[in-house]
């Protein structure tokens with residue numbers, strides 16, 4: 558038992574056979590910088606635990622190392638550290654396949670990138686070329702839906718927004734934050750067509766909508782839930798919903814859409 562423990566500890570601490578001085582140095586640098594080898598993983602921080610997992614995998618002397626999102630949750634400084642570490646492991650001759658979202662690391666480390674989307678390989682090749690591939694851009698970013706281009710919005714002579722630019726891709730969830738009076742509601746109302754643009758442009762799916770009448774924004778597919786309640790209080794819930802589904806795009810599918818909408822709110 559004692560012997561087994563000794564062997565296991567030696568495995569964790571790196572290869573079984575004697576290493577040259579330089580390889581010993583490399584191995585030492587690849588190991589987690591834990592305070593002590595006897596520390597429990599629960600005593601290590603996330604960074605150290607990730608490195609320990611990596612070191613344990615390396616202790617098996619693999620020919621192929623598979624890294625699945627090992628950089629997620631690390632701080633930028635820790636990512637830099639990990640990039641250096643992975644580079645050193647690779648320089649020792651390891652072959653690595655890694656799944657990663659941290660593009661900085663992908664660009665810094667990978668010889669080749671393969672991009673999967675919904676189970677299908679959509680691109681493969683050198684990083685620079687693959688990252689410019691239109692299908693990859695579409696899969697990663699979605700298509701460009703809304704462009705707010707350097708807009709200015711005035712209330713009379715008083716400016717409320719100026720120099721505001723924003724891009725929103727399909728599938729994005731973008732949050733606008735700012736203190737009271739910063740212009741958030743003005744921006745939302747402007748994108749909904751309720752507030753006129755004084756200068757600059759609004760583009761929706763490539764079309765300039767800056768000067769459209771507000772009801773045309775609805776027809777284009779933009780809906781707003783305004784600040785403060787704006788319900789038709791004399792009408793029933795069903796009538797309020799039916800009114801919402803009156804825009805030409807929704808009218809043809811009204812019954813199915815209402816069913817879907819109600820389904821969302823059922824517990």
Ligand SMILES: Nc1ncnc2c1ncn2[C@@H]1O[C@H](COP(=O)(O)OP(=O)(O)O)[C@@H](O)[C@H]1O
Nearest residue numbers: 712715717735736737738739740741742743744
């Ligand atoms: N209808 C309005 N007429 C004149 N000034 C307005 C009007 N609505 C907002 N403002 C002014 O525009 C600025 C931005 O307001 P708003 O967009 O409501 O900010 P937020 O939603 O971030 O609190 C503020 O200085 C506010 O006083």
Ligand SMILES: [Mg+2]
Nearest residue numbers: 741742743784
């Ligand atoms: Mg507001």
